Amino acid sequence: MSNIEESKSATTSTFVTALVFNAIVFAVELVAFTLIRPYFKAIYEPRTYAPPRSKRIQPLSQSMFLWPIAVYKANYTDIIKANGLDAYFFVRFLRMMVKILIPIWFFSWAILLPVDSVRTRVGNNSGLSLLTFGNISSERSVRFSAHIILVYFFTVWIFYNIKIEMRHFITTRQQHLINPTHAKSVQANTLLVTGIPAKYLSREALLKLFNDLPGGVKKIWINRNLKELPDIYDRRLAACAKLESAETSLMKTAAKLRLAAIEKKEKSRKKAKGISHDDVETATGEDYTIVPKDKRPQHRLGSIPFFGKKVDTIEWAREEIRVCTELLEKGRNIIENDGKGVTDNRSSEDTEEDAGTSEFTQGDIKDMKKSYPPLNSAFVTFNRQIAAHLAVQVLAHHEPYRMGSKYVEVSPEDVIWANLGMNPYEQKVRLAISYAATAGLIILWAFPVAFVGIVSNVYKLCETAPWLAWICTLPDVVIGIISGILPPVLLAVLMMLLPIVLRLLARFEGIPKRTGLELSLMTRFFIFQVIHSFLIVTLSSGIMAALPDLIKNPTSIPNILAQNLPLSSTFFLTYVILQGLAGTAGGFLQIVPLVIYYVKLFILGSTPRAVYGIKYGLRSVAWGTTFPSITLLVVITFGYSIISPVINGLACATFFLFYQLYKYLFLWQFDQPSTSDTGGLFFPKAIQHVFVGMYVQQVCLCALFFLAQDENKNPTAIPEGALMVVLIVLTAAYHAIINNSYGPLLHALPLSLADKTYGAPSIAEAEEIAAAPSIEDNSSIKKEPAGPPPIAKPMTEDDYGFAHPAASRPQRTVWVPVDTLGMSKEEERACQEAGVDVSSKDAVMNEKGKVDIQGIPPDLIRDD
Secondary structure, three states, X not given: OOHHHHHHHHHHHHHHHHHHHHHHHHHHXXXXXXXXXXXXXXXXXXXXXXXXXXXXXXXXXXXXXXXXXXXXXXOHHHHHHHHHXXXXXXXXXXXXXXXXXXXXXXXXXXXXXXXXXXXXXXXXXXXXXXXXXXXXXXXXXXXXXXXHHHXXXXXXXXXXXXXXXXXHHHHHHHHHXXXXXXXXOOHHHEEEXXXXXXXXXXXXXXXXXXXXXXXXXXXXXXXXXXXXXXXXXXXXXXXXXXXXXXXXXXXXXXXXXXXXHHHHXXXXXXXXXXXXXXXXXXXXHHHOOOOOHHHOOEEEOOOOOOOOOEEEHHHHHHXXXXXXXXXXXXXXXXXXXXXXXXXXXXXXXXXXXXXXXXXXXXXXXXXXXXXXXXXXXXXXXXXXXXXXXXXXXXXXOOOOOOOOEEEEOOOHHHEOHHHOOOOHHHHHHHHHHHHHHHHHHHHXXXXXXXXXXXXXXXXXXXXXXXXXXXXXXXXXXXXXXXXXXXXXXXXXXXXXXXHHHXXXXXXXXXXXXXXXXXXXXXXXXXXXXXXXXXXXXXXXXXXXXXXXXXXXXXXXXXXXXXXXXXXXXXXXXXXXXXXXXXXXHHHHXXXXXXXXXXXXXXXXXXXXXXXXXXXXXXXXXXXXXXXXHHHHHHHHHHHHOOOOOHHHHHHHHHHHHHHHHHHHHHHHHOOOOHHHOOOOXXXXXXXXXXXXXXXXXXXXXXXXXXXXXXXXXXXXXXXXXXXXXXXXXXXXXXXXXXXXXXXHHOOOOOHHHHHHOOOOOOHHHHHHHHHOOOOOXXXXXXXXXXXXXXXXXXXXXXXXXXXXXXXXXXOOOEEOOEOOOOXXXXXXXXXHHOOOOEEOOOEEEOOOOOEXXXXXXXXXXXXX
């Protein structure tokens, strides 16, 4: 058999090898998951005990072997209560793709597979090559009508589902926003405004600007340039962590010394039988509670390892905490007496009178205002939810870019504080630089990705590069692994490295919310995925397959490309198999988290806080990378659904398995913080990616139709190509209609729902609000009944509002365990004398020095 014949038949060998290998991995991983699942609830069913009682779920299955039925029957809508709308709409997207692909799978296999393969063959095509668009010979070009009819049918079917899903998204999101539990939260009623001119950087100016909105303003936080305070705050936090570790290490050392002393005394007792066991306990109970100085925790100062002054870690950390606390308090006093922090309803005379009676004089206060000047951003909390949603839509200023960036649904824990003071013009420049760097990265990344595409067509590589011909002499199984398994794995590794860089670029851009970073990352990462994981791999693999013929006969480029581009579908068939089998089974097994859990517990679980984080810190997903990995499969599937219809059945099965996997993960394992939930805003972005998939499909088909020629180089599918142009125009028009109709409803609530939002008053209440002051007293920040909080949460939103942590948060309580020797009491007393907040509540250490917990950290609150 010639090399050309081998390359065309190798597609089947590659496909079969990948299918068998991934099927074996799939079976092994699912069997392992089935056997070990009941014994590791901390990994496989943490949501049965870790969250608040109202968010817990029943165990997956009492029977070891019936879990698939339990997962299949589970209601995916319960994800809303458990993990919010982002998780719900992710699973809903997977469900939508299964719904879309079922009829596409049926009709494409029933119609296109016979059309592509029966009584037609191009060249020496065999195996999977017989089932592709490129197998239709020129004399059978009338069969292209089947492809045109089906692509129109499939497109209309996708249009219908997009309309249904977008309508459902808007309705569900609006119901979530006006739900009383969410609507009463500070997050739902606060607006973040950036790019504020100096003229409006005062409470009076912002109050005048926004107070005419329904219900008026409740509070205003003007952000400041805190200069050194955030670094000091981080220093204190690091010192607290170091002190916890050192105190626990000290107690553990004492416990070990005591055990060693008991063992030594026991040996002495056996030699000198006159000493009783009680005497040993009395002698060792107190003698070894004091750890020798050379065995106390120590570390070196400075950033260079093994250099710097060696200090006692406990004494150093206590002093570090004390110094940092004093520096923070000094800075906070300056801010408090500045009068530009959180607004209140006191008059300016009262404020000046209070300032005059403080430890600072009026002259001091004028200097203080220069110390931490206001940034050009502020948080505005309204009395009514609808006011925040109106404020985000209004034109706030009469000059370009001024107060142009406004954000609603902001949580303090979601804020990127370092990005709150950026000049609007600087932000535009950073935006341009960020995307220019992204474009440059795309270009540079093309080289390694193209190499992956070349490896996927190993037989052609052997033919065009004789020095690599030895590869093709390897056994078929090895060649199948090289071309069918290695390329998808290499591609996955390459794509794992990108998010780190892309997140840095998004942060550099000046985005003020962490959820905003993820939304930006979703777009950037998807662009990378489509260009590198699809287009470049497709072109490099297809061109490599046709390269020998192109060199011999350059004038036949169009015809050869039309025949050989479909051959690159083999790589994507194996990629879909990899994701659908090994990928989903690995998602159930979670072998890496399982190993890491116990490694952390035995190696890193040295302090009560570490043990708590390992045992009760549930995992979550990063939407900026998770969603694009799924929408890439959509693009691949749509791109080849007509060219190589075999992919439709594989993709449908893959999306179904992913649907079941993530339904299980979000109901029994993962926990998405409510403060980072966007209310499902990743879903409409994913719908845009579906349109990209349709464009890719239609452009590829259009090109293939126009490139199709007979043996006399005459075009054979011009009418079909023209109809594809029409379909592209129709798709673009429908895309514009969807964006135009649903786009304005994505973020803010409309006025028509004002009577259903939080704070909508009755007539009597409206009169009372009108007579009341616009802004309530700052001395007591009102706490709302915002539903059950997480099992343990920091006191942030209600207690500190939107004040920067460095300007508001107290010292984190140092959590130490109660030991059997009583050292914890002495260490607590010494810490308190040094001004360190410390507690040993709900943390214990046994006589062997092992730490365990019976509750949550003392600086968190719990409400089941």
